[in-house]
Amino acid sequence: MAYILGNAVITDGFSTLIENGALEISEGKIIRMGKTEELKKEDVRFYDLKGRLILPGLLNPHHHLYSALATGLAPVGPTENFQQILENLWWHLDQSLDKKTSHYSALHGLLQSIKFGVTTVFDHHASMNAVRKSLDFLEFAFLEANLKGLLCYEISNRMGKEAVKEHLEENIRFYEDHKGNPQIQGLLGLHANFTLSDESMTYIADNKPPDMPIHIHCGEDRSDFDFCVKQGTAGPVDRLQKYGLLDRNSLLAHCIHLSKKDYEWIEKINPIVISNPESNANNNVGMMNTDRISNYILGTDGMTGNVLGTLRSHFLLRNGKIDEPLKILFQRPADVIQRFFPHAGTLKEGFDADVAVTNYIPVTPISLENLFYHLIFGVQGQEMHMTIANGTILWEKGEFKTFDEGKIRHDVKEAVQKLHKVYHE
Numbered sequence: 001m002a003y004i005l006g007n008a009v010i011t012d013g014f015s016t017l018i019e020n021g022a023l024e025i026s027e028g029k030i031i032r033m034g035k036t037e038e039l040k041k042e043d044v045r046f047y048d049l050k051g052r053l054i055l056p057g058l059l060n061p062h063h064h065l066y067s068a069l070a071t072g073l074a075p076v077g078p079t080e081n082f083q084q085i086l087e088n089l090w091w092h093l094d095q096s097l098d099k100k101t102s103h104y105s106a107l108h109g110l111l112q113s114i115k116f117g118v119t120t121v122f123d124h125h126a127s128m129n130a131v132r133k134s135l136d137f138l139e140f141a142f143l144e145a146n147l148k149g150l151l152c153y154e155i156s157n158r159m160g161k162e163a164v165k166e167h168l169e170e171n172i173r174f175y176e177d178h179k180g181n182p183q184i185q186g187l188l189g190l191h192a193n194f195t196l197s198d199e200s201m202t203y204i205a206d207n208k209p210p211d212m213p214i215h216i217h218c219g220e221d222r223s224d225f226d227f228c229v230k231q232g233t234a235g236p237v238d239r240l241q242k243y244g245l246l247d248r249n250s251l252l253a254h255c256i257h258l259s260k261k262d263y264e265w266i267e268k269i270n271p272i273v274i275s276n277p278e279s280n281a282n283n284n285v286g287m288m289n290t291d292r293i294s295n296y297i298l299g300t301d302g303m304t305g306n307v308l309g310t311l312r313s314h315f316l317l318r319n320g321k322i323d324e325p326l327k328i329l330f331q332r333p334a335d336v337i338q339r340f341f342p343h344a345g346t347l348k349e350g351f352d353a354d355v356a357v358t359n360y361i362p363v364t365p366i367s368l369e370n371l372f373y374h375l376i377f378g379v380q381g382q383e384m385h386m387t388i389a390n391g392t393i394l395w396e397k398g399e400f401k402t403f404d405e406g407k408i409r410h411d412v413k414e415a416v417q418k419l420h421k422v423y424h425e
């Protein structure tokens with residue numbers, strides 16, 4: 001059914017800003033965009049947004065939905081350095097997940113994302129004792145939530161050689177099954193260089209489909225860099241290049257500890273670099289060098305579903321100095337989304353109606369030049385007034401519209417009890 005969102009400030013964040021604007025949505029698509037007085041008509045339902053901001057649905061390009069039920073979970077050992085944080089919290093957690101708890105973890109994480117206007121999530125999954133078909137259970141959560149996503153399973157040596165084979169099979173199976181799918185597609189998930197031996201890298205490189213893009217933690221901690229140097233390469237990006245795994249659709253998360261050669265590969269090949277400032281601060285691993293890498297987007301790395309809040313943290317952690325902030329949030333994510341879903345990622349007639357409406361109502365003058373400051377100081381990473389995906393209103397005025405939140409909370413809590421019990425066994 002068609003409806004109109006009107007009396008709003010509409011912006012795609014890079015080329016268009018319409019005051020007193022309206023969007024008409026029908027059959028999942030944006031069919032018209034313009035001034036409210038021109039679009040409003042009697043026989044179509046009208047949502048008066050009272051001056052709120054309409055933004056494209058946001059992208060979280062690096063998430064770990066498997067971590068969504070970990071809040072308050074005590075590590076099982078010391079967490080003095082990055083390796084210990086992985087071993088005593090995240091790896092212990094992912095080994096405790098089964099398909100059902102993975103599914104509810106993903107669903108919970110996606111609902112938290114919807115509240116903050118996120119309509120596309122690129123997930124990096126691990127459930128080391130439930131690998132086969134695990135991505136299907138994540139996909140169910142995406143379908144229930146009605147969001148777009150790229151899913152992958154993080155291949156790692158840490159469960160042995162046979163496991164690497166199983167992880168790769170899960171990635172390829174899902175990728176092949178979802179080629180060209182308009183909502184969910186697959187990628188090749190790699191945990192990180194330092195958990196993949198030369199033998200594993202060779203095996204992966206020899207057996208993956210040639211055009212299958214990777215999604216990897218790259219140079220997150222100094223230990224990843226040191227490992228790559230020890231293996232005879234110039235660093236984590238150079239090692240990916242050595243095995244023929246790097247191309248312009250590769251998703252490289254973090255990119256903090258890199259060599260001159262690594263930076264040169266990034267400049268030459270221009271992969272998708274994802275900085276995760278809140279996670280980096282939390283793990284005390286350093287910050288990406290934005291003087292060396294200017295073309296990047298922001299992810300949350302499982303810390304939160306709140307992408308705008310992450311942009312605010314990024315801005316503050318860099319003492320209020322970041323270049324091209326709107327490109328980070330809108331233009332580059334639109335380009336990345338469109339490589340997989342050609343008619344999505346921005347507000348445009350004929351495109352998928354993935355939309356976020358802020359609670360914030362600007363009262364001071366607004367333009368593309370000062371939009372970023374309205375987002376940082378006005379919206380402040382608050383929950384959205386409305387989130388719409390593929391034309392379906394998922395969230396409005398603090399309520400989920402397509403879910404019984406009480407029922408889901410009950411099911412999620414049951415999953416939490418089971419998961420935490422296994423974790424502590």
Ligand SMILES: [Zn+2]
Pocket residue numbers: 062063064124217253301302
């Ligand atoms: Zn991550």
